[in-house]
Amino acid sequence: MDAQLIAFTGVAAGMVAMPGADFTVVVRNALVSRRAGIVCALGVAGGLLLHTALAVAGVAAVLAAVPALFRALQLMGGGYVLYLGARTLWSLRRPRVPAAEATGARRTGAVATGARRTGAVAAEATGTVSSAARPLRQGFVTNALNPKAPITFLSLLPQFVPAGSPALPRTLLLALIVVVLALLWFPAVALLVDRLGRWLREPRAARAVEGITGAALTLLGVLLLLEPLRAA
Structure with missing residues (x-):
């Protein structure tokens, strides 16, 4: 692996x-x-794959050359992230689980875990895919509607193509590195959160984390919406 490839990976x-x-x-x-x-x-990795493919194909240059299209995609992406944040915050309005019920739920945690696993198997057996389609769609759309990503890659990838070497094979390799890193990082984040899930899913902790993530998504959505509006 050459020095440029190592630097790009970092x-x-x-x-x-x-x-x-x-x-x-x-x-x-x-x-x-x-x-x-x-x-x-x-889904997030799929969005990154789309962006890197666009960058390799040069389509991202069109976004840079057509400000109206770029702003439209910014507004769509910001609106979607804001929607996710608002829906998360709205879900906090549901009634809290009484302490007695929470205690009983903890005592029967093993049974509940077994039931969830049985339910998952049954769902797969009946061919239901809606539970998987929603998070896949959320991850893909959240990343895919970020118009800065293809332009970032378009400006970044050429910096790591050695002079005189064929551009297409090299940029394809760089794009593959990005996707592989995403496939390693984001599932690792999901597994870590799931490992801490027993604590994070306690009623108080769950509501706190849900509130933080909802507020973060809402703030990100507002910032994403304000940026193209200011530019206009």
Whole structure:
């Protein structure tokens, strides 16, 4: 592996791991279940695959050359992230579980876990995929509607193509590195959240984390919406 490839891997790892809407939406789904978190992470990786493919194809240059299209995509992305945040905050209005019920739920945690696993198997046996489709869609759309990503990759990838070497094979390799890093990082985040799930799913902790993630998504959505409006 040459020095440029090592340097790019470090830069790309920092970009992928940077907290943002992708990270928050994966955490939000991982709090629901391990499966939802991992599926959402795969959706985020799918969005990154789309962006890197666009960058390699040069389509991102069109976004840079057509400000109106760029702003429209910014507004769509910001609106979707804001929607996710608002829906998360709205869900906090549901009644809290009484302490007695929470204690009983903890005592029967093993039974509940077994029931969830049985339910998951039954759902798979009957062919229901809606539970997986939603987090996959959320992860993909959250990432795919970020118009900055393809432009970032378009400006970044050429910096790591050695002079005189064929551009297409090299940029394809760089794009593959980004996707692989996403496939490692976001599922790892989902698994970590699931591992801490017993504590995070306690009524008070769950509501606190849900409130934080909802507020973070809402703030990110507002900032994403304000940026193109200011530019206009």
